Each structure stands twice: as C-alpha cells, then as structure tokens.
Amino acid sequence: xxxxxxxxxxxKVLPFAAVPTIAFQLQIGNAVPAEAIHTIALRCQIQIExxxxxxxxxxxxxLLDLFGHPDRWGYTLRNLLWTHTSVVVPAFESTSTTVxxxxxxxxxxxxxxxxxxxxxxxxxxxxxxxxxxxxxxASPQSALQxxxxxxxxxxxxxxxxxxxxxxxxxxxxxxxxxxxHKDVFERLYRYKVERGIPTWERALEQMLANEAMV
Numbered sequence: 324x325x326x327x328x329x330x331x332x333x334x335k336v337l338p339f340a341a342v343p344t345i346a347f348q349l350q351i352g353n354a355v356p357a358e359a360i361h362t363i364a365l366r367c368q369i370q371i372e373x374x375x376x377x378x379x380x381x382x383x384x385x386l387l388d389l390f391g392h393p394d395r396w397g398y399t400l401r402n403l404l405w406t407h408t409s410v411v412v413p414a415f416e417s418t419s420t421t422v423x424x425x426x427x428x429x430x431x432x433x434x435x436x437x438x439x440x441x442x443x444x445x446x447x448x449x450x451x452x453x454x455x456x457x458x459x460x461a462s463p464q465s466a467l468q469x470x471x472x473x474x475x476x477x478x479x480x481x482x483x484x485x486x487x488x489x490x491x492x493x494x495x496x497x498x499x500x501x502x503x504h505k506d507v508f509e510r511l512y513r514y515k516v517e518r519g520i521p522t523w524e525r526a527l528e529q530m531l532a533n534e535a536m537v
Contacts (some may be wrong), residue, residue, distance in 0.1 A: 324355070324460075324468075324470050325353045325354075325355055325358055325458050325460050325470065326353060326354035326355050327351065327352070327353055327354075327363075327458065327472065327476060328351070328353075328354065328476075329349055329350070329351050329352075329452075329454055329476060329477075329478050330349070330350045330478055331347050331348065331349060331452065331478050331479075331480035332348045332349070332350045332421070333347075333348045334346065334347050334348065334480065334482055334486065335348075336486060336489065336490040336493065337425065338493060340425075340427075342427045342428070342494070343427065343428040343430065343490050343491060343493075343494045343495075344425050344426065344427050344428065345425075345426050345428060345482070345486070345487075345490065346423040346424065346425050346426075347423070347424045347425075347426060347452075347480070348421060348422075348423055348424075349410075349421065349422050349423070349424050349478075350419060350420075350421055351363070351412060351419060351420050351421070351422065352418055352419035352420075353418060353419070354418075355462075356417075356418050357462055357463055358460045358461065358462045359414070359415075359416045359460060359461050359462075360412075360414060360415050360416070360420075360458065360459070360460050361414050361460060361461060361467060362411060362412060362413060362414055362458075363411070363412035363456060363457070363458045363459070363472075364409070364411055364412075364456045364457045364458075364459075365409060365410050365411070365412055365424075365454060365456040365472070366407070366408075366409045366454065366455045366456045367407065367408050367410075367424060367452050367453065367454050367455075368404070368406075368407050368452075368453045368455075369404075369405040369406050369407075369408070369426065369450055369451070369452050369453075370402045370403065370405060370450070370451045370452075370453065371402060371403040371404075371405050371436060371439060371448060371449070371450060371451075372402055372449040372450065372451050372479075373390075373400050373401070373402065373403055373439065373449075374400050374401075374402075375449040376446060376447065376448075376449055377446075378393075379444060381444055382442055382443055382444055385441070385442035385443075386438070386439065386442040388438060389435060389438045389439060389442065402451070403435055403436055403439060404435075404436075405436045405450070406426060406427075406436070408425070408426050408427075409456070410422060410423075410424040410425070428487070428490065428491075430491055430494070430495055430499065430500045431500055431502050432499065432500065432501060432502075433502050440484070440487050443484045444484070445484050445485065446483075446484055447481035447482060447483055447484065448481065448482040448483075448484060448487065449479070449481055450479065450480045450481070450482055451477060451478075451479055452477060452478045452479070452480065453474055453476075453477050454472060454474070454476040454477060454478070455471075455472050455473070455474050455476070456471075456472045457469060457470070457471055457472065458470050458471075458472055511523075511526065511527075514526060514530070
C-alpha cells in the first residue's frame with residue numbers, strides 16, 4: 324500500500340483564469356518505491372490557522388466583524404475553513420511527482436475567509452491543507468489496487484498576504500464585490516433611479532452622507 328507524503332513547494336497566482344485563482348504546487352512522494360502509482364484522486368480541505376500569527380492594532384480593528392473585540396479573541400479565534408478543492412494526479416513510477424492544485428478565491432465579503440484575508444495588512448497567512456481521496460496503484464506482485472487516503476495526511480503552508488492582495492487588485496482593480504439580497508437591491512435600485520443618480524457609488528455615497536447628517 325502506498326505511503327504518501329505531500330508538501331506544498333510554492334504558490335502562484337494564475338493571471339488569466341476565469342476567477343481569481345491560486346495554484347499550489349504539490350510535491351507528492353511515495354515511500355514505497357516498488358509500487359507504481361497509476362493515478363490519485365486527491366481531495367483537499369484548506370483551513371486558515373488564525374492563531375498561528377500575530378495581529379497589529381490596525382488588523383485587530385479590521386477583523387472586529389469577524390472575531391469581535393480583541394479582549395475575547397482567546398475564545399473566538401479558531402481555525403477558519405477556507406475552501407475545498409480537488410485535483411487528479413497522473414501516473415508516476417518514480418518516488419515523487421509535482422502537480423498544481425488550483426484554488427479559486429472568492430471576493431465576496433459575506434465569506435469569512437475573504438473578510439480575514441482583506442483584514443490583514445502584511446505578513447503570511449498560515450494554512451493547513453488536509454488531504455483525502457483515493458490512490459490507484461500496482462506492485463510487482465499484484466495487479467491494479469485501490470486504497471483510500473486518510474485525513475491524517477496534511478501539509479502546512481504560509482501564503483503571503485501580498486500575493487492575495489496583488490491577485491485581487493489584478494482581477495478587481497480598485498473595486499470590491501458586495502452580495503445583496505434581491506429585495507435590498509430593489510430598494511437601492513429605486514433609490515438610485517428616483518433621484519437620477521448616475522452610478523451605484525454615487526448612490527451609496529449620498530445615502531451615507533444623509534445618514535451622517537441624522
């Protein structure tokens with residue numbers, strides 16, 4: 324049975340994908356060299372280990388919506404689920420291979436991971452990648468066999484905050500996405516049309532100015 328080892332060697336932004344995407348370069352090894360790996364159907368859950376880095380006062384203020392007041396962070400700071408993804412690893416007979424695992428990234432500020440990434444000024448984002456799936460392999464003494472991959476197979480990686488920010492600036496220059504319920508959008512749309520406001524930004528600016536005057 325294969326004894327798999329996985330490490331994250333590097334990460335890079337895909338500049339021309341349909342959505343913001345980071346490619347994690349996985350180095351996959353098998354400690355049983357006599358076995359030929361036919362393919363691996365690899366699944367991955369990516370968590371953010373939020374307690375494994377420090378936070379400036381500015382970052383604490385930007386993360387208030389996510390974790391509450393810093394006085395309570397001893398209770399509220401817990402690993403955040405970022406995403407699930409998968410990749411099919413092609414056959415290899417050597418002791419290791421390299422494959423890119425693409426991770427689409429949301430810019431929706433209703434998503435906790437987006438709030439977290441945007442709240443960081445610099446440094447690294449500590450990630451924990453938990454792997455599972457199925458490996459198809461053969462040994463010299465047997466035909467094709469199938470074995471599960473345990474959730475115990477994991478890897479850590481420190482993703483630079485700069486990489487995430489540069490990616491979002493590339494895909495959404497000087498803009499953000501706000502997901503609204505349909506009824507809220509209809510109210511905002513009526514407000515904009517009834518007052519002849521040309522852009523959504525001007526409509527929101529006027530609403531905020533009116534609120535400040537109350």
